[in-house]
Amino acid sequence: MSNTVYLNGQYKAVEDATISVMDRGFLFGDGVYEVIPVFGGNLLALDKHLKRLLNSLDRIGLQNPCSRDEWLAIFAELLDTNSGHDRAIYLQVSRGAYVKRDLSVKTPNGEQHPPTVFAMVLQVTPPDLELASAGISVITVDDFRWNACDIKSTSLVANVMLKQQAAEAGMEDAILIKDGGVTEGTASNVFIIKDGVLITPPTSHKLLPGITRDLVIEIAKNNTILVEERDIKEAELYEADEIWMTSSTREIAPVICLNGNAVGRVDSKANGNASSNASSKGVAGEMWKRMMDLYQQHKQTLRQGG
Ligand SMILES: Cc1ncc(COP(=O)(O)O)c(C=O)c1O
Numbered sequence: 001m002s003n004t005v006y007l008n009g010q011y012k013a014v015e016d017a018t019i020s021v022m023d024r025g026f027l028f029g030d031g032v033y034e035v036i037p038v039f040g041g042n043l044l045a046l047d048k049h050l051k052r053l054l055n056s057l058d059r060i061g062l063q064n065p066c067s068r069d070e071w072l073a074i075f076a077e078l079l080d081t082n083s084g085h086d087r088a089i090y091l092q093v094s095r096g097a098y099v100k101r102d103l104s105v106k107t108p109n110g111e112q113h114p115p116t117v118f119a120m121v122l123q124v125t126p127p128d129l130e131l132a133s134a135g136i137s138v139i140t141v142d143d144f145r146w147n148a149c150d151i152k153s154t155s156l157v158a159n160v161m162l163k164q165q166a167a168e169a170g171m172e173d174a175i176l177i178k179d180g181g182v183t184e185g186t187a188s189n190v191f192i193i194k195d196g197v198l199i200t201p202p203t204s205h206k207l208l209p210g211i212t213r214d215l216v217i218e219i220a221k222n223n224t225i226l227v228e229e230r231d232i233k234e235a236e237l238y239e240a241d242e243i244w245m246t247s248s249t250r251e252i253a254p255v256i257c258l259n260g261n262a263v264g265r266v267d268s269k270a271n272g273n274a275s276s277n278a279s280s281k282g283v284a285g286e287m288w289k290r291m292m293d294l295y296q297q298h299k300q301t302l303r304q305g306g
Contacts, residue, residue, distance in 0.1 A: 004081040005120040006074050011081070014120065023116055025094025027101055029155030031116070032056035033092040037124065037248045040303030041079060043089065044248070048211045056152045057093065061105065065093055065117045074119055082121035088249065091119040092154060127251050129292065133284045135256030135263075136172040136245070140234060141165050143176035143183045147205050159186045173245060175237065175258070178206060182232040188247035189213040192232055192240035193287045199236075202229040212246040219294045225287075240264070242285035252292055254284035 007017040024030035034053045037044040050068060057064055066074065075089050094116040095105065107113050145158040163186040166174040175190055176183045182190050182201055189210040191200045198220050203209040220227050237243060242264050243255035255263050262282040 002081055002083075003120075004078065005118065006078055007118050008114075008116060011077060017118070019116055019118075020097035022097040022099070022101065023094055024096060024098060025092065025116060025154055028103070029153065029157070030060070031092055031094030031154040032060060032062075032152050033090065033154050034152060035122070035248050036075075036089040036091075038079060038087045038089060038121075039299050040085075040305070042302045042305060043075065044299070044302055045211045045215060048214060052152060052209060052211065053091070053093075055150070059148065059151045060095075060153070062093060062095060062115060063112060065115050078119060078121050084121070084123050086124045086126045088122040088124050089119060090122050091117075093117050094154065122249075124249060127253075129296075132251070132253065132292070133289070135254040135282070135284050137170075137257035137279065137281070138173045138175050138185075138243075138245075138255050139166055139169050139171045139259050140177050140237070141174040143178040143206075145176075149183070149207050150203065150205050150209060152208055162186045173253075175243075175245075175255075177234050180234055182234065182237065183207045184210075185245045185247075188245040188250055188253070190232070191216065191244040191246065192236060193242035193244070193285065194236070194240055196287070197226040197228055198287075199228045199230060199232060201232055210246060210248075212248055212251065215298070216244075216246055216252065216291060216295070219291065219298060223294060225291075242287055244288060244291075252288065252295060254288040256282040256284065 003014045004011050005014050005017045034049050036046060036049045050071065054064055078089065096113045096115045098113060141162050162174050162176060173185055175185060184190055184207040189200060189207065191198055200213060201207060217227050237258055238261065240263065243258065245253045245255060257263060257279050260279040262280040264282040264285045267281045267283045
């Protein structure tokens with residue numbers, strides 16, 4: 001299958017797309033990125049993604065290298081040449097390659113250095129509903145990241161370390177805790193459901209303003225499901241009826257086990273067969289089923305060009 005990518009104005013086979021070892025994206029993680037899901041050729045929440053890209057670029061002091069129409073032309077060309085069903089556009093802008101390895105962003109003539117602009121198509125396997133409903137097991141970990149998590153930065157080493165912490169504990173993911181409160185997942189946002197209300201932390205420098213988070217809130221409000229954007233204390237996780245983790249690629253994943261404790265209703269079948277020291281597991285909740293159904297309807301409308 002063709003794997004044509006975009007790099008600095010050119011379309012190339014991925015093997016031929018190379019950048020300088022002096023690129024600041026490579027040396028410092030000095031760049032930002034976006035992942036935009038594509039259903040049936042239509043980009044999901046395109047304007048929200050471009051707005052977040054602009055915000056990330058602004059925050060690190062980079063100009064948007066492309067106009068909206070230029071971005072759209074790049075996406076269209078990539079989607080044309082990389083066929084597939086459900087896909088995603090990955091795009092990345094770094095501050096480019098400087099002659100010297102130097103943290104300073106100033107160039108000798110004071111002009112902005114040409115950034116490195118890269119985009120490619122990711123083939124996405126849509127979450128299998130049956131498989132998704134099996135849910136995921138997570139641990140809580142200390143969120144030791146910086147105070148600028150609202151930037152979708154390519155500096156992801158902290159997230160890699162936190163994800164690894166979860167993997168070493170035999171868990172699929174981690175919920176990050178800062179100052180006794182929930183921030184987000186390693187690559188997702190967190191919702192809890194309590195007494196029929198969806199609760200998620202408000203956007204701030206502590207977390208990435210997820211587009212899926214936004215869509216879930218929008219869909220909930222359109223369907224008269226109550227939503228509260230407020231801080232969530234770590235202790236509330238243990239009292240929650242349901243916990244979800246949301247992202248563009250994972251969509252809405254139900255958490256069924258938190259630090260070895262079942263979330264929501266206990267799965268008597270799974271736990272009945274388990275040895276006494278095994279984690280207990282819950283089952284995906286009713287609100288998750290409802291929201292997942294609404295989310296799939298939203299995707300289907302997009303696939304049909306709506
Ligand atoms: C740290 C973090 N939080 C949240 C998200 C969810 O964002 P979105 O819903 O836009 O995919 C991501 C996605 O990659 C992420 O990396």
